[in-house]
Amino acid sequence: MANKITQTTLKNGMKVMLKEIHTAPIISSWVWYRVGSRDEPTGKTGISHWTEHMQFKGTKQFPASMLDKAISREGGRWNASTSHDSTRYFETMPADKIDLALRLESDRMQNSLFDAKEVASERTVIISEREGHENEPMFRVSEAVQQTAFHVHPYHHEIIGDMADLRTITRDDLYDHYRKYYVPNNAVLSMAGDFDTKSMLKRIKELFEPIPKGKVPPRLIRPEPEPKGEVRLSVEGPGETTFIQVAYRFPNATDPDYIPLQVFDSLLAGASGLSYKTSRLYRALVDKEFAVDVSGWSEATIDPYLYRITITKHPKRQPEEVLAALDKEITKLQDVLVSSSEITRAVKQARAVFAYGSENITNQAFWMGYVEMFSSYEWFTDYLNKLAKVTPADVRRVARKYFQPSSRVIGTYVPKGKEA
């Protein structure tokens, strides 16, 4: 992937990242805010995600009735999402139509209305979104695991928020949240596609630089104490299938251990974005019929978060047998050095996944802003090189350091129906 990008900071503190790609007449533009569910105190959980919804409810210039049509009319694709650490909005448009997206984003950075009626109808929409999640056994167990893994740090709650708060958050709560965090010095604009950097930057300055700086509250930091031993929990619900989720405390994305852990993850659960049928867990759990499926997953976060292994238990096995088989595989990685060819393989896999990603302009604009939320663009450009330097001893060391039973939570979804 070509790495030449232009990075600059506007006078009001807004960071801009631009990458010209002239392979198709398309531009993808993303605006990122450094606010997410981890910035929400108890009583206001879900407010970042709800604010994201309200950003589609209109400004004076782009009223709700017109807003949702303006981008679509020009053939654009747009959406938004909220994570633990950030909130992001994107538009991917025919190149000659991108100005509309920029005008819209600069307008809704400061002029969203948060009309009380819209807040009221969105409340039930979001409650409905949460009810949809609750239909899923995996959501139920995953939420319980997360709540148990974090007692102090605000990674404790789900991004969508607790039902109690979704019922009580007010219009003014939402508007305050918006005004506090949606300021240019708390935002990053990342854009990739078919444009000329100089003229694009000029236009971005015209639209965004007049927006006044704000006083951004410090991030909510309440470090989670070290885990004091394994915790096990269960949730019950309808169905016939047992799910087990095992979550280990995992370092933040800029921790030096994060990269060797990506190799560890690749060997244990498979390279992200590829099939994983030759991963150690697939061979040990699915091939040996302890599970019908297994996956491993981590997230690049600002503060230490979780590595989660999710297992769909085989009907003929007991949960304890499944956990023993899992532990055996982890212990192997802690006891026996992996071969350097396994690491070479993981690097080749990552290289392929990067190549697939570079086919897509939306994806390239995403990555620029995404890494900026927890690190800088170099994190992305150095990634493959750093991965290639990981040694077998590194893998063993991080396996020992992070994958101890004493620092994990095990959640089991116990189906109330008859097991198949």
Add this chain to the structure above:
Amino acid sequence: MAKLIAKPSLPGPEDIFRTVLPNGITVLARSNFNSPSVSMGGYLPAGAIFESDEKLGLADFVSSSLMRGTQTRDFDGIYNALESVGASMGFDSGVHNANFGGRSLVEDLPLLLKLLSESLKTPIFPKDEIEKLRAQILTGLALREQDTSDMAAMAFDRTLFAGHPYSRPSDGFVETIKAITRRDMQNFHRAHYGPKGMVIAIVGAIEPKKAFEAVNRVLGGWQVPCQVDAPALPPHKPVRKTVRKHHSIAGKSQSDLVIGMIGPSRKDPEYFSASLGNAVLGQFGMMGRIGNVVREKSGLAYYASSSLSAGIGPGSWEVHAGVNPKNLKKAIDLIEKELRRFVKSGVTKNELADCQANYVGRLPLSFESNSGVAGALLSIERYNLGADYFLRYVDLVRGVTRDDVLATAKKYIDPDRLVIATAGP
């Protein structure tokens, strides 16, 4: 403001390579050297249409088993070859076809095609692997039983397409999956997997001619003289009055609903007016008129939209929503009201113009990735749209009038003959 650079972004006769091998395989290819990767996809006529009610799920079971072991490699060997180079490949199947797809770095395309060829031609259906897969499929069916969206969709298809192959779920049922033997799978493979009717598309950092040669090398010699032709689709019986079906699933916090009727097939002349009409009804902006009344105005649902499912045979025109169980009736009433309005007065000039602009404007976005282009080439082939389809596309879209949309709406939608399927507590 953005500097526009003229570039051949739309696939057309100039850059879509198409040839038919002597054994019947159609090869499609298009180059894209922007990334060192390549995407591969295709299909062959080995779908669920060939299977009996007693062995429902057989075609799907067979396609899922192709990579479980071949005469040359075992399951682990196949995936080791793929995953070691960061490549991927998979099979699935629908009513008409078995489908395949994969991607790799361009240097690994020969490997990808070799694995494709081995999986298609020489699967051995190893007994132990089949049993593992069967257990996985059965767990999948147990999860489907708990999924409000899946169960509402199944009840909908069963009712709308009663007596027609489209009424059956192609992943089968617990008892039919249990009834399938290894011999059934071998027989199915022998009768239906062959070069006749197979199509493969390759898009990425490779000259079309080289892509063609690579396919020809591994699949050009494939001959299956006894490959069975697909049976003709029977006619479907229209519903006489609105039918309501509910599938009960205890303990769920949300219900799903599907409301709909028969829609045009992909080749029907009304396809474009139906598609644009549907965009107004339940797609454009925040899920069109349906999204506006059910989500934006009433706050009843996180998702509420309509879609057109148009393929080889009769299509379906469906409205989907997920709502709190106590709001089910309210949501159904609102949707019925919108359907009546749609059939009575069609779409406004502005609504149609908006959707036409959206269809035209978004076209380049669908070719962002190699797999997007490969999918487009396969659609052109499957529905015989012509290599110049994307060059004519703007005219096809702009040619639709308000009268066309209204006439199409009246032809397909009768608000007194709906199928309403729901699943939830």
